[in-house]
Amino acid sequence: MYLKKYFTEGLVQLAILLSLCGLRVDVGLEPYLPSHEMMLGPSAGITQTQFHNLWNHLDNSHHRSHPKNIDLDGFASSRRLLGWVRSLDRLQVPNAELETWLVHREQGTLPGEHHSQPTPLERAPVSLEGDRAGPALQPGDILRNQEGEEQDEADDDVNMESPAWSDRSPREETQRQVLPNRQTYSDPLNEEGEGETGDGLEEEEEEEELARTSRSTRERKDSAGYRESAQNDEDQMSLSLQECLRLLEHTFPFTHQPSEEILPPNGGAVDHERLSAERRPLLSPLIPSDLELQWQDLLAIMEPQGLDVSTPFPSNLETDGFSGAIQNPLDATILSIYPSSLNSHNDNQMIYQDVHLMEAALPPASLTPQFEPSGTNPNLPMIPPSHLLVDDEEDGDYGLPSPLGDLLEDATILDEMSLLDLALEEGFSPEMAARLEEEESEEKADSDSGLSLDCSFSPASPCGSESSCYSSSSTSSSSSGSSTGSLYSEGNEQKDEEGGINLDMELEMTIKQEEEEGAVGGYYTSDVNKIVPTSYQEEKLFNGLPWQEHIGHDHTYNQAWPSTPTATGKASMKQSKYSSRQRTTKPYTRSSPKRFAEAELWSRDDRRARSLKIPFSNELIINLPVDDYNELLANHRLNEQQLNLMRDIRRRGKNKMAAQNCRRRKLGALLGLEEDVSGLRRQRAWLRREKQEALKSLQEMEQRLESLYQEVMFSLRDEDGRPLDATDYAIQFGDNGSVTVTPRRHRTLPRADSKAGKKHKDKKCDESK
DNA sequence: GATCCTTGTCATCGT
DNA sequence: CCACGATGACAAGGA
Numbered sequence: 001m002y003l004k005k006y007f008t009e010g011l012v013q014l015a016i017l018l019s020l021c022g023l024r025v026d027v028g029l030e031p032y033l034p035s036h037e038m039m040l041g042p043s044a045g046i047t048q049t050q051f052h053n054l055w056n057h058l059d060n061s062h063h064r065s066h067p068k069n070i071d072l073d074g075f076a077s078s079r080r081l082l083g084w085v086r087s088l089d090r091l092q093v094p095n096a097e098l099e100t101w102l103v104h105r106e107q108g109t110l111p112g113e114h115h116s117q118p119t120p121l122e123r124a125p126v127s128l129e130g131d132r133a134g135p136a137l138q139p140g141d142i143l144r145n146q147e148g149e150e151q152d153e154a155d156d157d158v159n160m161e162s163p164a165w166s167d168r169s170p171r172e173e174t175q176r177q178v179l180p181n182r183q184t185y186s187d188p189l190n191e192e193g194e195g196e197t198g199d200g201l202e203e204e205e206e207e208e209e210l211a212r213t214s215r216s217t218r219e220r221k222d223s224a225g226y227r228e229s230a231q232n233d234e235d236q237m238s239l240s241l242q243e244c245l246r247l248l249e250h251t252f253p254f255t256h257q258p259s260e261e262i263l264p265p266n267g268g269a270v271d272h273e274r275l276s277a278e279r280r281p282l283l284s285p286l287i288p289s290d291l292e293l294q295w296q297d298l299l300a301i302m303e304p305q306g307l308d309v310s311t312p313f314p315s316n317l318e319t320d321g322f323s324g325a326i327q328n329p330l331d332a333t334i335l336s337i338y339p340s341s342l343n344s345h346n347d348n349q350m351i352y353q354d355v356h357l358m359e360a361a362l363p364p365a366s367l368t369p370q371f372e373p374s375g376t377n378p379n380l381p382m383i384p385p386s387h388l389l390v391d392d393e394e395d396g397d398y399g400l401p402s403p404l405g406d407l408l409e410d411a412t413i414l415d416e417m418s419l420l421d422l423a424l425e426e427g428f429s430p431e432m433a434a435r436l437e438e439e440e441s442e443e444k445a446d447s448d449s450g451l452s453l454d455c456s457f458s459p460a461s462p463c464g465s466e467s468s469c470y471s472s473s474s475t476s477s478s479s480s481g482s483s484t485g486s487l488y489s490e491g492n493e494q495k496d497e498e499g500g501i502n503l504d505m506e507l508e509m510t511i512k513q514e515e516e517e518g519a520v521g522g523y524y525t526s527d528v529n530k531i532v533p534t535s536y537q538e539e540k541l542f543n544g545l546p547w548q549e550h551i552g553h554d555h556t557y558n559q560a561w562p563s564t565p566t567a568t569g570k571a572s573m574k575q576s577k578y579s580s581r582q583r584t585t586k587p588y589t590r591s592s593p594k595r596f597a598e599a600e601l602w603s604r605d606d607r608r609a610r611s612l613k614i615p616f617s618n619e620l621i622i623n624l625p626v627d628d629y630n631e632l633l634a635n636h637r638l639n640e641q642q643l644n645l646m647r648d649i650r651r652r653g654k655n656k657m658a659a660q661n662c663r664r665r666k667l668g669a670l671l672g673l674e675e676d677v678s679g680l681r682r683q684r685a686w687l688r689r690e691k692q693e694a695l696k697s698l699q700e701m702e703q704r705l706e707s708l709y710q711e712v713m714f715s716l717r718d719e720d721g722r723p724l725d726a727t728d729y730a731i732q733f734g735d736n737g738s739v740t741v742t743p744r745r746h747r748t749l750p751r752a753d754s755k756a757g758k759k760h761k762d763k764k765c766d767e768s769k
Numbered sequence: 770g771a772t773c774c775t776t777g778t779c780a781t782c783g784t
Numbered sequence: 785c786c787a788c789g790a791t792g793a794c795a796a797g798g799a
Contacts, residue, residue: 604777626787651788656777658789663776666791772799779794784787 605649612642614649621646622653716741 606618614621616632624632629650633643713726724741732740 652778654788655779655790659777659791661789662791774799775797777794777796779792781792782790784789 605645605652608645609649612645614638614642614646616646618649618653621649622657 609616609618609621615636620632621629633646638646709731710726712731713724713729716724716729718724728744729741730744732742734740
């Protein structure tokens with residue numbers, strides 16, 4: 001992480017230098033540009049926040065990362081960037097160029113930033129030392145940044161474990177870390193000799209930090225509902241507005257820089273800033289890290305609205321004529337959050353003028369005149385989504401749902417949830433089913449937004465899989481089951497009990513028939529209501545039941561529903577080639593017959609359940625614990641057929657999962673055995689090599705022994721002093737270690753044989769000995 | 770059409 | 785005895 005940070009900062013430096021040289025620095029982070037977020041009103045964020053809070057009630061384990069909190073973090077990086085730019089004040093900077101780059105940079109940084117920004121203590125020395133060496137350090141980090149946040153998300157949980165909508169905000173911890181580090185880190189900066197920092201600055205700012213921290217903590221407790229706590233917000237506004245403005249004062253490069261003359265003519269703000277600077281002599285204009293810290297704190301303060309914050313500024317700012325001229329999202333945030341106070345403040349002129357500098361940097365197309373001075377923008381739907389969609393597509397690849405997509409998804413999920421509640425309360429209605437299907441198809445089309453994926457598609461997600469499955473099954477049950485029931489079940493219930501084949505055939509015929517007719521029946525709802533005396537409380541149990549604990553497990557029963565767009569997600573598609581094959585091999589149009597073609601693909605049990613009007617989804621039937629299942633059966637008056645079918649469904653479903661697990665296990669065991677086999681083969685080869693080497697060494701030893709024997713024999717003499725013939729004598733080794741030379745008993749009679757032949761024979765004899 | 774693969778289902782056994 | 789999981793065997797469907 002530190003390396004990455006260092007490299008990123010070094011890259012920032014490099015980019016700044018290039019910009020100073022007049023080169024356009026484009027790090028290719030445009031896909032992450034959150035400009036569309038600036039176009040959305042705060043209501044989007046509000047909705048999102050509300051939704052996520054609501055969602056957190058359902059499941060806290062999801063949406064560990066949301067792009068919006070990253071956007072907020074991007075502000076901090078932009079602040080750091082600005083600080084660094086100001087640290088280059090000695091240089092003659094073509095300001096417009098630099099500002100343009102800043103826009104790119106700060107937008108591009110957003111995806112890669114994390115909550116746990118390096119503490120100033122860590123960062124400050126780096127900024128001093130690693131300015132030059134930084135860019136060459138970790139080229140992979142920038143790639144990671146460009147590849148999107150998902151990687152980062154996966155890499156460091158610590159960084160991304162703080163979704164802005166989660167109740168638990170790690171920024172608190174971050175701030176707690178920041179505070180003690182502060183004193184130490186700011187010292188070297190002061191020593192660096194920007195020289196304008198007063199001694200009392202740290203203390204003052206530290207106090208501010210503390211105040212901000214307490215405020216932010218307090219505000220964070222309020223979590224997303226800042227609409228409800230408008231009074232608190234006003235208090236915080238009054239408290240933090242000065243901080244914001246002071247930080248802004250630091251932010252603008254032309255404020256304290258000696259290179260004011262190079263600024264555009266509207267640098268008249270300089271006077272304001274000078275005045276403000278004189279009014280606050282303690283503020284150091286050139287402490288990037290301090291500023292960054294301040295901005296981080298400020299962001300931390302605003303984090304509870306984090307999701308909201310990213311969206312509101314456009315509507316507030318752009319209306320005023322300088323739309324889109326937001327120098328950075330934070331400025332806009334400030335403006336949006338404290339619009340009234342800002343207008344009354346002295347320094348707002350400065351802000352506006354500085355904002356004008358950016359008009360050239362941002363394309364006018366992205367400027368949407370929607371100003372709501374009230375601060376709360378309820379006019380979210382009025383936001384023109386034209387360019388947002390483009391961003392949406394761009395972001396989609398990186399799992400960064402666009403605000404529009406978020407909105408759609410939020411609305412979708414909210415609607416779905418409300419519909420579910422409604423369904424649970426009032427039974428299943430075909431309208432709900434149709435709506436759900438439409439929304440789900442929208443989600444599918446919208447696809448890549450992580451929200452929908454996480455919450456409704458991932459089979460591994462506890463909440464997502466089950467709730468979605470439940471909803472999907474409800475949907476399917478209501479939609480198709482209704483039609484089936486309308487045409488069939490009334491007359492076929494008796495026959496169905498007899499044999500499933502008959503039923504299946506009839507059901508399929510029915511489905512085909514309905515597919516031709518394109519009819520959507522509506523019987524199921526009423527029947528369900530009849531069958532199930534749905535007390536809402538009782539049904540509501542199913543949403544928050546303990547059986548949901550079992551849902552996140554790695555059962556792949558969902559795979560049995562390849563055609564239902566609700567229950568099948570990308571993950572399940574990846575898991576099941578079969579499913580994909582089925583999907584691909586049976587292409588159906590997206591028109592109305594689609595759901596009937598899908599119904600044709602539904603499982604037999606599902607169809608049976610629908611035909612018998614069983615008011616529960618198969619997932620529910622299968623995954624409920626025994627107690628809950630029995631309770632379910634006891635609470636609902638079901639006839640024999642339904643009970644039998646439910647029992648069969650449960651048995652088959654469980655057995656299906658068991659079979660899948662078994663096969664998975666078997667496959668794993670097979671793989672393990674294969675590994676064992678390969679290991680054993682390696683071991684055998686090694687042993688063979690060892691054996692060969694042993695044989696080789698043995699032969700060498702034999703050869704040496706033979707040569708030694710010959711040498712000894714040649715050195716021996718008989719009584720006459722003649723050398724012994726090795727063919728006639730042999731060396732005997734006694735048990736007690738004695739060595740004796742004895743004449744060979746079995747002499748080969750034909751001495752005419754060649755010596756070689758004799759030697760061979762002798763050798764054999766010797767060897768045999 | 771034969772073959773292989775995947776998946777669902779049933780029967781059976783053990784816990 | 786029942787619920788449940790594991791597993792072999794078989795069938796169906798698709799490639």
